[in-house]
Amino acid sequence: MGAVAAERRLPGAEGLWVFIGVDMVIFAILFFTFLDERHDAVALFEAGRRTLDPNFGGVNTLILLSSSWCVAMATVRAEQDRLEAIPPWLAGAFFCGLAFTLSKVLEYAGKLDAGFTPATNAFYMHYFVLTALHLLHVIGGTVLLAVLWKMARTGAFHSRRLVVLESGAIYWHMVDLLWILLFPLLYLLRAPA
Amino acid sequence: MSSSAWRPLLREPSTWVWAVLMAATIVSTWGFSQHGVPARLGTVGVFLLAAFKVRLVLLHFMALRHAPLLPRLAFEAWLLVVTAVILVAYLQPIQCGAEQADPALSVWSVEGAAAHAGPVQKQQFGSAGDVCRLIVW
Numbered sequence: 001m002g003a004v005a006a007e008r009r010l011p012g013a014e015g016l017w018v019f020i021g022v023d024m025v026i027f028a029i030l031f032f033t034f035l036d037e038r039h040d041a042v043a044l045f046e047a048g049r050r051t052l053d054p055n056f057g058g059v060n061t062l063i064l065l066s067s068s069w070c071v072a073m074a075t076v077r078a079e080q081d082r083l084e085a086i087p088p089w090l091a092g093a094f095f096c097g098l099a100f101t102l103s104k105v106l107e108y109a110g111k112l113d114a115g116f117t118p119a120t121n122a123f124y125m126h127y128f129v130l131t132a133l134h135l136l137h138v139i140g141g142t143v144l145l146a147v148l149w150k151m152a153r154t155g156a157f158h159s160r161r162l163v164v165l166e167s168g169a170i171y172w173h174m175v176d177l178l179w180i181l182l183f184p185l186l187y188l189l190r191a192p193a
Numbered sequence: 194m195s196s197s198a199w200r201p202l203l204r205e206p207s208t209w210v211w212a213v214l215m216a217a218t219i220v221s222t223w224g225f226s227q228h229g230v231p232a233r234l235g236t237v238g239v240f241l242l243a244a245f246k247v248r249l250v251l252l253h254f255m256a257l258r259h260a261p262l263l264p265r266l267a268f269e270a271w272l273l274v275v276t277a278v279i280l281v282a283y284l285q286p287i288q289c290g291a292e293q294a295d296p297a298l299s300v301w302s303v304e305g306a307a308a309h310a311g312p313v314q315k316q317q318f319g320s321a322g323d324v325c326r327l328i329v330w
Binding site for chain 1 (some may be wrong): 200205206207210211214215218221223225226231232233235237239240243245246247253254258259260261262264267268271274275278279282283285290311324330
């Protein structure tokens with residue numbers, strides 16, 4: 001038991017966990033604000049929700065989960081000192097990040113074409129603000145993954161040098177985690193009919 | 194990729210966690226949220242599955258299962274609070290007429306949104322009050 005307790009550690013840089021915690025609290029507050037406004041205008045929010053295509057959100061969730069898996073696999077390979085096996089997994093995660101961004105751009109284009117903007121109503125204001133804020137995290141994370149991929153190709157990560165890779169991985173998993181809640185909140189919160 | 198290339202991957206816990214996350218997403222997006230499933234039941238199911246998925250990401254992908262107790266509890270508490278607030282807010286009774294009291298939530302906004310949703314929705318959303326009554330009913 002004592003040995004297990006001694007092994008307990010947070011992966012990545014400790015300061016990163018503080019940043020992640022603060023970021024998650026900010027998103028939680030935004031979720032609560034959305035719910036509060038929805039409660040005062042359920043009909044409006046339900047009408048807005050029905051104009052969204054859940055297929056976009058669902059596929060985007062599958063893309064982000066797959067990218068998280070790729071990052072987790074890359075980290076395991078670094079822990080096992082299988083250096084040549086790390087870059088392909090990071091490349092997979094990077095291309096998933098690109099795919100999510102592309103899908104989101106297509107979705108935004110469709111909405112703007114149909115005349116929906118943040119000024120349309122309260123639902124669309126929340127939709128654009130929440131998804132754009134999340135998309136900024138995805139874009140930042142995708143750039144980070146490209147950097148990690150490049151570093152991995154030069155053999156920068158191994159079992160005694162994990163902090164940078166682990167920190168990037170933790171950040172990317174948080175981006176995934178936030179989308180897991182944001183997607184149903186905007187697309188799947190059905191008002192009873 | 195050939196099946197023999199996949200076999201070593203199946204021995205890794207991360208692969209199983211990923212497979213469960215993917216399956217849960219398919220069930221919630223294309224199962225629980227379909228019209229055949231009652232809205233309240235389906236939506237509660239969607240969020241319970243989402244909470245389960247977030248916990249898997251926290252404990253396995255973010256490795257909090259090997260973390261000291263305090264940070265692990267802090268992140269698990271975040272998930273508990275967020276899930277509870279979403280479910281309580283969703284299941285709260287709805288007050289009809291609230292949208293008419295707020296000029297920012299005018300009827301045209303609902304009709305405008307419904308117009309883009311197609312003829313079926315447009316027919317359902319004659320006015321904000323109609324929709325509210327429909328929802329409460």
